[in-house]
Amino acid sequence: MNRRELLKYGALGLVGGYGLSRLPALAQPSFPQPRALEVLRADGVVEAQITARQSNLTLSGRPARLMTYGGFPGPTLRLREGETVRLNFTNNLPEATNLHLHGLHVPASVDDPLALVQPGESRLYEFTVPRGSAGTYWYHPHVHGRVAPQLYAGLAGLLVVEGPLDALPELKGAEEHVLVLKDWAFSGDRIPAWTPMDWMNGREGNLLTVNAAVRPTLRAQKATLRLRLLNASNARYYRLALENHPLYLIATDGGLLEKPVELSELLLAPGERAEVLVRLSRPGNHRLQALPYDRGAMMTHGGTNGMMGDQGMGQGMGQGMGQGMGMMDHGGMGGMGDTGMMGPMPVMGPTRLETLLTVVAPASPKPLPLPASLAPVERLEPARAAATRRLVLGERMAQAEFFINDRMFDPGRVDIRAKLGTLEVWELVNKTDMDHPFHLHTYPFQVLSRGGKPAPYRAWKDTVNLRKDETVRIAVPLRDFGGVTVYHCHLVEHEDRGMMGVLEVRP
Ligand code: C2O
Ligand code: CU
Numbered sequence: 274m275n276r277r278e279l280l281k282y283g284a285l286g287l288v289g290g291y292g293l294s295r296l297p298a299l300a301q302p303s304f305p306q307p308r309a310l311e312v313l314r315a316d317g318v319v320e321a322q323i324t325a326r327q328s329n330l331t332l333s334g335r336p337a338r339l340m341t342y343g344g345f346p347g348p349t350l351r352l353r354e355g356e357t358v359r360l361n362f363t364n365n366l367p368e369a370t371n372l373h374l375h376g377l378h379v380p381a382s383v384d385d386p387l388a389l390v391q392p393g394e395s396r397l398y399e400f401t402v403p404r405g406s407a408g409t410y411w412y413h414p415h416v417h418g419r420v421a422p423q424l425y426a427g428l429a430g431l432l433v434v435e436g437p438l439d440a441l442p443e444l445k446g447a448e449e450h451v452l453v454l455k456d457w458a459f460s461g462d463r464i465p466a467w468t469p470m471d472w473m474n475g476r477e478g479n480l481l482t483v484n485a486a487v488r489p490t491l492r493a494q495k496a497t498l499r500l501r502l503l504n505a506s507n508a509r510y511y512r513l514a515l516e517n518h519p520l521y522l523i524a525t526d527g528g529l530l531e532k533p534v535e536l537s538e539l540l541l542a543p544g545e546r547a548e549v550l551v552r553l554s555r556p557g558n559h560r561l562q563a564l565p566y567d568r569g570a571m572m573t574h575g576g577t578n579g580m581m582g583d584q585g586m587g588q589g590m591g592q593g594m595g596q597g598m599g600m601m602d603h604g605g606m607g608g609m610g611d612t613g614m615m616g617p618m619p620v621m622g623p624t625r626l627e628t629l630l631t632v633v634a635p636a637s638p639k640p641l642p643l644p645a646s647l648a649p650v651e652r653l654e655p656a657r658a659a660a661t662r663r664l665v666l667g668e669r670m671a672q673a674e675f676f677i678n679d680r681m682f683d684p685g686r687v688d689i690r691a692k693l694g695t696l697e698v699w700e701l702v703n704k705t706d707m708d709h710p711f712h713l714h715t716y717p718f719q720v721l722s723r724g725g726k727p728a729p730y731r732a733w734k735d736t737v738n739l740r741k742d743e744t745v746r747i748a749v750p751l752r753d754f755g756g757v758t759v760y761h762c763h764l765v766e767h768e769d770r771g772m773m774g775v776l777e778v779r780p
């Protein structure tokens with residue numbers, strides 16, 4: 274097949290592997306990994322095709338009508354630093370969508386969150402993978418007002434950038450897996466319509482999957498694992514911990530840290546990625562768990578605590594909403610506790626502990642030593658910032674409306690005008706009662722401080738969680754290219770309901 278044919282058939286889903294539902298049975302059941310996206314690579318140029326389509330898959334043994342990029346998770350796009358990429362995106366959905374390259378430092382004119390691809394149309398994304406950007410990214414739709422339903426329905430895939438430091442023996446010698454974390458709720462084989470409660474809190478579901486599998490088993494061949502983690506959920510937070518083992522954080526959203534950071538647990542907010550090394554020190558089974566976390570959302574028991582089957586989820590949320598809105602219309606949420614609230618009544622409270630997967634260690638595991646150093650992470654100079662800005666996150670819960678500096682998103686308005694080539698300090702202030710993962714397109718940033726405390730290590734981020742009443746200061750280098758881009762809450766219901774702003778960067 275020549276290139277043209279490959280791209281054409283790729284668009285029809287006839288080459289390039291199978292969606293998860295069609296994977297042939299393997300002799301030795303192994304941990305499911307998303308398929309790799311077929312690419313054509315010659316002379317530093319990579320060509321690939323991604324197509325969004327309606328998909329009937331099997332999820333947890335049950336039929337599920339989804340929208341995907343050809344299976345869930347979408348095929349993993351693996352790129353190398355410095356490569357030129359020609360990515361053709363085709364929309365075979367019955368509604369408008371587009372493709373966002375979350376976290377990649379590429380011009381906003383290419384990765385334009387405001388440009389739509391209509392049904393049956395295509396768009397070419399042409400860009401260069403920046404040097405030093407090796408890390409774990411992802412792609413998903415960005416149609417304002419429809420991000421929540423489209424992402425929830427399965428439109429998400431990983432984008433991995435490889436770089437020279439992946440050859441470090443302590444990384445290269447590790448067994449690598451990607452883990453796409455996502456929760457779901459179904460009514461039969463369908464995803465129920467969004468209720469006002471869903472728009473307010475962000476929709477969660479009590480079917481939790483890792484690479485679309487429920488509590489899969491990862492039989493480790495090696496004693497050192499490198500896990501690339503993505504939270505592709507609309508609203509669920511994952512407070513991750515592995516039994517009997519610390520996690521060694523080696524990379525955040527924008528790539529490698531200077532050295533591994535030992536953690537007993539890792540919080541992954543929607544949209545965030547992290548890479549960890551696991552050094553299996555004892556044989557046997559070790560569960561990767563999501564520990565209880567309270568993000569301040571108001572949920573029904575069925576939603577968060579999982580006391581109903583996911584079959585009943587849709588109705589449960591709906592009933593809960595009616596009562597919830599009524600309560601808020603009569604005096605707000607004050608004083609509502611989770612004691613004595615039963616059935617579909619909305620309550621606030623932590624998620625319950627969940628097992629995400631089980632790692633089976635090799636018989637007598639001998640993990641690799643930890644890498645002493647990873648990548649240099651540039652030291653930014655916040656004292657020389659050209660501007661300091663304050664971005665205050667706000668909400669009007671009863672209407673499920675969300676704000677940044679008292680304004681809802683307006684694509685025709687520029688909220689921040691900034692000068693290309695300068696460094697800015699942004700003070701992000703959460704004045705609401707729930708967590709919000711703040712995300713900035715185009716320009717990776719570093720967290721300077723949280724609640725006045727300096728960040729414990731330097732790291733490149735594009736999404737940072739803000740707990741309620743919390744202030745986080747970030748340093749944002751506006752470099753390499755100008756244009757019009759956006760920042761928003763990555764709890765995507767909030768993004769759809771207004772918590773987004775426009776940044777224009779000009780020379
Ligand atoms: Cu992953 Cu604008 O988002
Ligand atoms: Cu993004």
Ligand code: CU
Nearest residue numbers: 709762764767
């Ligand atoms: Cu939010």
